Amino acid sequence: MGLKVELAQIRPKLGDVKYNLEKHQEIISSSSADCIIFPELSLTGYILRDLVYEVYNESEKAIEKLSEENKCIVAGLVKEIRPGILRNTAAIIINHQINYIYKFYLPTYGLFEERRYFQPGDPKRDLKIFEYKGVKFGVIICEDAWHYEPIEALALLGADSIFIPAASPMRRLSTRLGIQDNWEALLKAHSIINGIWTIFVNNVGSQEEEFFWGGSMVVSPNGEVINRAKLFEEDIIITEINLDEVRKNRFFSSFREHNRDFHDVLRSL
Amino acid sequence: MPEYVRKKLTLDFGQVTDYIVRRIREYIEESKKEGGIIGLSGGIDSSVTTILLSRATNNFYILLMPTSSTPQKDIEDAMKIIKIVNGENKYSYINIDEIINEFSSIVNTSDKIVIGNIKARVRMTLLYAFAQKMNYLVIGTGDKSEIMLGYFTKYGDGGVDVLPIGDLYKTQVRMLGNYLGVPEEIVKKPPSPALWEGQTAEGEIGLDYETIDSILYLKFEEMREPEEIAEMTKTSYDKVIKIINMVKTSQHKRLPPEIFRLSGRAINSDWRYPRQWG
Numbered sequence: 001m002g003l004k005v006e007l008a009q010i011r012p013k014l015g016d017v018k019y020n021l022e023k024h025q026e027i028i029s030s031s032s033a034d035c036i037i038f039p040e041l042s043l044t045g046y047i048l049r050d051l052v053y054e055v056y057n058e059s060e061k062a063i064e065k066l067s068e069e070n071k072c073i074v075a076g077l078v079k080e081i082r083p084g085i086l087r088n089t090a091a092i093i094i095n096h097q098i099n100y101i102y103k104f105y106l107p108t109y110g111l112f113e114e115r116r117y118f119q120p121g122d123p124k125r126d127l128k129i130f131e132y133k134g135v136k137f138g139v140i141i142c143e144d145a146w147h148y149e150p151i152e153a154l155a156l157l158g159a160d161s162i163f164i165p166a167a168s169p170m171r172r173l174s175t176r177l178g179i180q181d182n183w184e185a186l187l188k189a190h191s192i193i194n195g196i197w198t199i200f201v202n203n204v205g206s207q208e209e210e211f212f213w214g215g216s217m218v219v220s221p222n223g224e225v226i227n228r229a230k231l232f233e234e235d236i237i238i239t240e241i242n243l244d245e246v247r248k249n250r251f252f253s254s255f256r257e258h259n260r261d262f263h264d265v266l267r268s269l
Numbered sequence: 270m271p272e273y274v275r276k277k278l279t280l281d282f283g284q285v286t287d288y289i290v291r292r293i294r295e296y297i298e299e300s301k302k303e304g305g306i307i308g309l310s311g312g313i314d315s316s317v318t319t320i321l322l323s324r325a326t327n328n329f330y331i332l333l334m335p336t337s338s339t340p341q342k343d344i345e346d347a348m349k350i351i352k353i354v355n356g357e358n359k360y361s362y363i364n365i366d367e368i369i370n371e372f373s374s375i376v377n378t379s380d381k382i383v384i385g386n387i388k389a390r391v392r393m394t395l396l397y398a399f400a401q402k403m404n405y406l407v408i409g410t411g412d413k414s415e416i417m418l419g420y421f422t423k424y425g426d427g428g429v430d431v432l433p434i435g436d437l438y439k440t441q442v443r444m445l446g447n448y449l450g451v452p453e454e455i456v457k458k459p460p461s462p463a464l465w466e467g468q469t470a471e472g473e474i475g476l477d478y479e480t481i482d483s484i485l486y487l488k489f490e491e492m493r494e495p496e497e498i499a500e501m502t503k504t505s506y507d508k509v510i511k512i513i514n515m516v517k518t519s520q521h522k523r524l525p526p527e528i529f530r531l532s533g534r535a536i537n538s539d540w541r542y543p544r545q546w547g
Binding site for chain 2: 013014015047048049050051113170173174175176177205206207208211232
């Protein structure tokens with residue numbers, strides 16, 4: 001018996017929280033899964049620019065609305081954590097209880113301007129593990145998966161599964177889609193090294209010049225992509241994740257070994 | 270073109286087509302317009318873009334706007350494309366010589382560059398007039414090579430609502446043209462704005478597009494040094510520098526006009542709302 005997770009690969013309307021909330025509610029109310037995961041900033045859209053100041057408040061209220069649902073839900077919003085201080089946030093709703101996690105690494109290259117708008121999360125305070133139907137999971141947002149530490153820390157704190165809401169824009173479409181290959185490689189590595197399920201849920205559709213490519217996927221602790229959503233279109237996929245795969249991977253890997261001295265080196269860099 | 274660059278520029282054109290067609294369709298929808306209008310010259314860029322537009326929507330309209338400097342062959346080629354997209358009832362043929370003569374006499378000039386740019390801007394004006402009448406968008410045909418070089422007329426062929434193939438180099442547009450079944454003679458025709466008789470892009474710039482694209486790609490995407498690029502493309506260092514300088518000196522053509530800042534929150538510099546605002 002495992003946890004049924006639903007990857008809701010949606011196309012949010014930029015800045016239209018009302019429309020996005022309705023879309024969330026519709027998906028949640030017709031879902032047979034235990035846990036429904038939406039992409040990064042799913043309630044607001046990603047490329048908000050200065051529009052962020054007009055929608056953060058509404059997106060926080062939308063989360064309260066979603067908490068009326070009796071499920072496990074992960075949805076993206078902009079949260080004002082102190083007056084005028086905004087964070088790129090994922091809300092984790094479990095049995096009406098709302099928890100928040102924040103993005104640690106805010107990208108500033110290429111199109112990304114997150115530092116202009118958001119304050120990063122603080123690893124010392126903001127790393128959290130959740131549990132639903134016996135499965136312990138952590139949530140990190142998009143760019144955080146491009147670094148080792150956030151997922152490593154969560155796995156060592158006890159997570160058996162990592163949910164990754166993302167807004168990954170189309171890049172390097174040549175004979176294959178380069179950015180898709182990159183994500184796949186990253187997720188496989190995280191899964192294998194930590195013996196965890198990694199679940200990537202991407203946005204889809206256009207926002208400004210950018211186009212989010214979808215392609216959400218579930219990677220097993222063994223490093224296999226066991227389910228994938230469509231490219232370039234809205235899609236919903238349900239996958240059952242279990243702890244047996246976690247166990248099997250960890251029996252035959254050295255995840256149990258952790259040499260803290262490496263972190264001392266990293267700390268002193 | 271060095272094999273290395275050709276490989277890098279060769280895409281999965283099936284997927285590229287799906288992507289661009291989808292985005293044209295969505296862009297028209299999001300702009301709350303009913304279709305798209307396009308100026309078709311019979312060159313590779315406008316031929317490819319017309320085919321893509323016709324796949325995105327049935328609501329497309331084509332303007333042919335020749336002048337006396339337009340080669341007859343271009344008009345014939347444009348008609349072939351109209352046939353390919355079943356656009357026989359969806360185009361207008363407007364000879365703009367008279368309008369141009371009127372403009373030129375008011376400005377009192379016979380300078381071919383001034384008149385050439387007037388031609389491009391008259392076409393833009395006509396496209397927008399038709400677009401507004403029909404509630405359509407103006408679909409631009411510029412490619413990445415032209416946009417980077419600044420090889421377009423500001424508020425002429427540069428005055429459009431959207432640039433579907435603006436991230437494809439000329440060489441890639443040709444490959445896409447082949448994929449889409451554009452007649453070979455159009456694919457192989459030397460690109461020309463035809464703003465005056467005998468004008469070709471490659472003649473004016475002094476390099477063929479395969480080389481230009483290689484230089485643009487190696488410099489601006491791989492950030493290689495000019496010396497290395499000259500060696501890789503078997504081109505003189507001076508020519509490489511010339512291309513790089515064309516990109517630099519035309520930057521103003523790719524940006525909205527500068528607004529001199531006075532307030533605490535000036536448009537553009539400190540005012541970054543997305544297009545889809547409100």
